[in-house]
Amino acid sequence: DVEDMIKEIKAYPILKGIKGKKPKDVKAIKDLLVRLAKIAEDYPEIEEIELNPFMVHEKGISIVDTLMVLRQRDV
Secondary structure, three states, X not given: OHHHHHHOOOOHHHXXXXXXXXXXXHHHHHHHHHHHHHHHXXXXXXXXXXXXXXXXXXXXXEEOOEEEEEOOOOO
């Protein structure tokens, strides 16, 4: 499940808040991953989606740049 995948991230303790820092919006990460999975399912011609950098805030996320690669069609 998506939550288990997120918990496997090496930086997960940082997301939960450490050293007096407030926790980040882990639910926003989960929602984004679910949406990306749905997009990939609905559009099989998508070969790759890159979100870089991906920043998680106390509320919400920011994606500075996105790259999408589509499979070439057979002509």
